[in-house]
Amino acid sequence: MNRNADLILDxxxxxxxxxxxxxxxxxxxxxxxxxxxxxxxxDQKDRRGQIDAAIEICASSDGAxxxxxxxxxxxxPFQSDWRSTMQL
Amino acid sequence: xxxxDPHIHMVSRTTDDYATLARMGCVAMSEPAFWxxxxxxxxxxxxxxxxxxxxxxxxxxxxxxxxxxxxxxxxAKEAENVSLSRDVIAMIPEFLDSPNVLGIGEIGLNKNxxxxxxxxxxxxxxxxxxxxxxxxxxxxxxDKYQGTRMILDMLCDDSxxxxxxxxxxxxxxxxxxxxxxxxxxxxxxxxPVTKCTPERAADMIERYDGERLLAxxxxxxxxxxxxxxxxLIFEMRRRGHRESLIRKVVYENPIEFFSQSxxxxxxxxxxxxxxxxx
Numbered sequence: 001m002n003r004n005a006d007l008i009l010d011x012x013x014x015x016x017x018x019x020x021x022x023x024x025x026x027x028x029x030x031x032x033x034x035x036x037x038x039x040x041x042x043d044q045k046d047r048r049g050q051i052d053a054a055i056e057i058c059a060s061s062d063g064a065x066x067x068x069x070x071x072x073x074x075x076x077p078f079q080s081d082w083r084s085t086m087q088l
Numbered sequence: 089x090x091x092x093d094p095h096i097h098m099v100s101r102t103t104d105d106y107a108t109l110a111r112m113g114c115v116a117m118s119e120p121a122f123w124x125x126x127x128x129x130x131x132x133x134x135x136x137x138x139x140x141x142x143x144x145x146x147x148x149x150x151x152x153x154x155x156x157x158x159x160x161x162x163x164a165k166e167a168e169n170v171s172l173s174r175d176v177i178a179m180i181p182e183f184l185d186s187p188n189v190l191g192i193g194e195i196g197l198n199k200n201x202x203x204x205x206x207x208x209x210x211x212x213x214x215x216x217x218x219x220x221x222x223x224x225x226x227x228x229x230x231d232k233y234q235g236t237r238m239i240l241d242m243l244c245d246d247s248x249x250x251x252x253x254x255x256x257x258x259x260x261x262x263x264x265x266x267x268x269x270x271x272x273x274x275x276x277x278x279x280p281v282t283k284c285t286p287e288r289a290a291d292m293i294e295r296y297d298g299e300r301l302l303a304x305x306x307x308x309x310x311x312x313x314x315x316x317x318x319x320l321i322f323e324m325r326r327r328g329h330r331e332s333l334i335r336k337v338v339y340e341n342p343i344e345f346f347s348q349s350x351x352x353x354x355x356x357x358x359x360x361x362x363x364x365x366x
Binding site for chain 2: 030
């Protein structure tokens, strides 16, 4: 396989553009509704914060593991003492 | 290209889907036992389900030239009912000699609870005692990382279990490395929204080189696409991957893993054909 970065970006550009527009339009929709109504509940504010953190990860320039970092962002942290907690 | 879907729930699909899969190149499939969309009320309900998996579905698949294999268990969602789970586990050996049974699965965790872990351990004991292959379900979304780590810990704690006889399914970017590093097989589920797209699966194949990696559709009664494996084949071809690498992931790897079961008597397409000059 011999695919360089220019080629991958070229073939992905419109797809990524469309996905980013979906994200932007969704956030606009949420913000418009928040202005019209009482804003976001505490739980939903946390989730909204997760989305902002995810966008920061996507925009970061370090490493090629953004997908794995997003997965961890959206995961509950690992509790290594699960055996003693569950008495198993 | 001939391919094998190692994880698909055909009891939820129409016969038209069998026809479509055959036309797309599917020559064999394995169907793990799973949640029906509601909690079953008795072990007899599971007995009927296991008859469907071991008797009805192989015949339905054979009409389209597809070989059907299966796995038996009570799934993690219903494992919250420990008493029912133990009744089902006690009944499973009745079916282990059925010709299409490859092992115990899909067992695992759903919400990572104590009851789920208890029944998971009892399934592992059953698999060890009857020398069965194991197929693992890992949890969804926010619970996946914790659940996968718990599952790997429990598997590695049991010295009777050989990691090369265990397939851990539904891996994603944050879990695939540890599954492979610990010597297990890893399955990528191509599933809309909650699991993995063909494009991301192709990325993982590029990063991990296809060794001990499988891809499945997990087609079931929910939003899912039974022809997702051909979508992955198409994506890999589009990227210019070697046919040999594609074939390894979608055909040779399932055969290598399943061949560890004495019940995997797979007949490749064209096997036994007599050469003719006509």
